[in-house]
Amino acid sequence: MTIEFTxxxxxxxxFILIDNRATSEPAITPEQAxxxxxxxxxxxxxxxxxxxxxxxxxxxxxxIYNSDGxxxxxxxxxxxxxxxxxxxxxxxxAKTAYRIHTPAGVMIPKLEADGKIKVDMGVPLLxxxxxxxTLAEADQKVVNTPIQVAGQSWDVTCVGMGNPxxxxxxxxxxxxxxxxxxxxxxxxxxFPQKTNTEFIQVVRPDYLKMRVWERxxxxxxxxxxxxxxxxxxxxxxxNCDRTxxxxxxxxxxEIEWSELDQRLYMTGPAKCVFTGRWEG
Numbered sequence: 310m311t312i313e314f315t316x317x318x319x320x321x322x323x324f325i326l327i328d329n330r331a332t333s334e335p336a337i338t339p340e341q342a343x344x345x346x347x348x349x350x351x352x353x354x355x356x357x358x359x360x361x362x363x364x365x366x367x368x369x370x371x372x373i374y375n376s377d378g379x380x381x382x383x384x385x386x387x388x389x390x391x392x393x394x395x396x397x398x399x400x401x402x403a404k405t406a407y408r409i410h411t412p413a414g415v416m417i418p419k420l421e422a423d424g425k426i427k428v429d430m431g432v433p434l435l436x437x438x439x440x441x442x443t444l445a446e447a448d449q450k451v452v453n454t455p456i457q458v459a460g461q462s463w464d465v466t467c468v469g470m471g472n473p474x475x476x477x478x479x480x481x482x483x484x485x486x487x488x489x490x491x492x493x494x495x496x497x498x499x500f501p502q503k504t505n506t507e508f509i510q511v512v513r514p515d516y517l518k519m520r521v522w523e524r525x526x527x528x529x530x531x532x533x534x535x536x537x538x539x540x541x542x543x544x545x546x547x548n549c550d551r552t553x554x555x556x557x558x559x560x561x562x563e564i565e566w567s568e569l570d571q572r573l574y575m576t577g578p579a580k581c582v583f584t585g586r587w588e589g
Contacts, residue, residue, distance in 0.1 A: 385533015413471020
């Protein structure tokens with residue numbers, strides 16, 4: 310089997326992009342995705358993204374296998390990379406905006422004149438049953454709710470972005486032993502579908518610093534859905550404004566939680582690194 314691919318990254322959150330437009334099923338298996346994502350024996354990536362034919366009047370469908378072979382419902386950095394990839398594939402016929410079908414709903418990335426990509430990420434899910442988490446009754450919000458992890462109590466706010474997020478605000482994100490604590494949050498029984506976990510340091514109401522442990526990928530340099538969820542959590546806990554810069558280890562994202570339509574808008578870069586062929 311020969312697979313042509315393009316390697317992308319969004320603020321260091323890196324992906325293998327595969328042109329899968331000829332068929333509605335991913336070209337490789339989850340087990341093969343694990344091989345491809347291996348940084349020593351494969352290409353190396355946080356996940357594999359497939360550009361599939363659109364469904365329900367959308368332009369394309371996005372599916373993602375994480376580096377551990379699990380499937381993600383959505384990925385903010387990944388969908389920006391996909392939009393750039395699609396525009397490159399289409400060439401002169403490329404659109405400036407796409408309607409992308411994902412397991413988390415329809416997302417709309419728009420290619421801006423400055424080279425960045427702005428994505429309509431939809432409305433955040435705030436009820437515990439939607440996130441999902443058992444930290445509150447299904448129809449209640451989880452805001453500054455205590456949870457015991459790694460032998461200590463953390464006040465967390467939970468937000469669904471089509472995938473689950475658990476956010477906690479700390480004084481110094483560099484002091485968090487993320488490699489140790491991250492997996493314990495991810496697999497905590499309060500999260501039936503596991504969770505992404507964001508640790509947030511408030512620099513100013515319009516500027517946050519973030520470190521993230523991603524469900525299925527581990528320690529990554531950036532997480533777009535996590536940045537969106539963190540701004541929502543910041544607003545709910547009165548820690549930040551509705552429009553804020555989120556600084557991640559790989560760079561910055563601009564996040565707006567619109568008061569007008571309650572939708573989240575994420576703006577950031579996507580960069581093509583190289584193309585190649587994988588002989589499976």
